[in-house]
Amino acid sequence: MDSIGSIARRGRRAGGSKVDQAYFALKRAIVSGSLAPETSIDKNEWCATFDVSRLSITTAINRLAFEGLVLVEPQRGSYVARIHLEDVRQWMLMRRALEIEVVAACAADMSERAIEALGQNLAYQKAAISSGDLEGFHEFDTRFHRQMTEGRNLARLGEVLDPIRTHLERVRRTLLPEPGRPEGTFREHEAIYHAIAAREPARAKHEMANHLDRVSRELQAFVAKHPGFFDE
Structure with missing residues (x-):
């Protein structure tokens, strides 16, 4: 199973905007199981990894939420959805x-x-x-x-x-x-x-x-x- 770091590096190599890179890296981490169900998504960590704003990471997470891979709750934050x-x-x-x-x-x-x-x-x-x-x-x-x-x-x-x-x-x-x-x-x-x-x-x-x-x-x-x- 890929590490988060290797997935992030692959996401950066994929090109596109930084939001796209973060989106594809997060998606790969979830699909591959590197981010297991119920795992909290640390926005600060991903902001630092891709050198982007919290708004950019939030945009990527919202795309994943629309696909049913992430859940966003007011008191809990963002976390990986169950299957x-x-x-x-x-x-x-x-x-x-x-x-x-x-x-x-x-x-x-x-x-x-x-x-x-x-x-x-x-x-x-x-x-x-x-x-x-x-x-x-x-x-x-x-x-x-x-x-x-x-x-x-x-x-x-x-x-x-x-x-x-x-x-x-x-x-x-x-x-x-x-x-x-x-x-x-x-x-x-x-x-x-x-x-x-x-x-x-x-x-x-x-x-x-x-x-x-x-x-x-x-x-x-x-x-x-x-x-x-x-x-x-």
């Missing part, structure tokens, strides 16, 4: 329905070049796990799923899936450090890849369902251990 569990369940349901159909379409007639690119992505995932690079693994994991819609020229489905994946980002980042999760995810990705390469749509759908259902099971186990992270 709404019912929203997560619905996003997961939508993602499951769509990605199962996407992977079947890929197994039916994805190009050999696109399949080869999926295999290359798996090699990068394996290297990231071996080196303990969770951030790198997460990026290749996200890219692996996006490559299916792109490789099969399913742009409209990609337009629907991308915001769903963004909504689920906090959950995925929260679960990723759990022991054994990257390795398990990699094995499931391998199974999906082999089903696509073998041109077996039914098998591909089964492997994708297994992959996404495991995320749901792990979420429930995590909620039981960390109820303070979530609201119903």
Whole structure:
């Protein structure tokens, strides 16, 4: 999990106005789990980090509040919002329905070049796990799923899936450090890849369902251990 300092540095490198930099850095800190639910946001700290006024930081926080990532209360100040569990369940349901159909379409007639690119992505995932690079693994994991819609020229489905994946980002980042999760995810990705390469749509759908259902099971186990992270 990234430190606040490294997230802030990345935000500054992203360019744009200082308000934008602060906004994207704060958002990344929340989504990545570096700022956990219920964590107070120290405006003075972020003002110093980005060398901006309190008004600028307040503007960034208000944008995050509009997106539901931050809560602002008169007597309490600004703090990271909990994750709404019912929203997560619905996003997961939508993602499951769509990605199962996407992977079947890929197994039916994805190009050999696109399949080869999926295999290359798996090699990068394996290297990231071996080196303990969770951030790198997460990026290749996200890219692996996006490559299916792109490789099969399913742009409209990609337009629907991308915001769903963004909504689920906090959950995925929260679960990723759990022991054994990257390795398990990699094995499931391998199974999906082999089903696509073998041109077996039914098998591909089964492997994708297994992959996404495991995320749901792990979420429930995590909620039981960390109820303070979530609201119903």
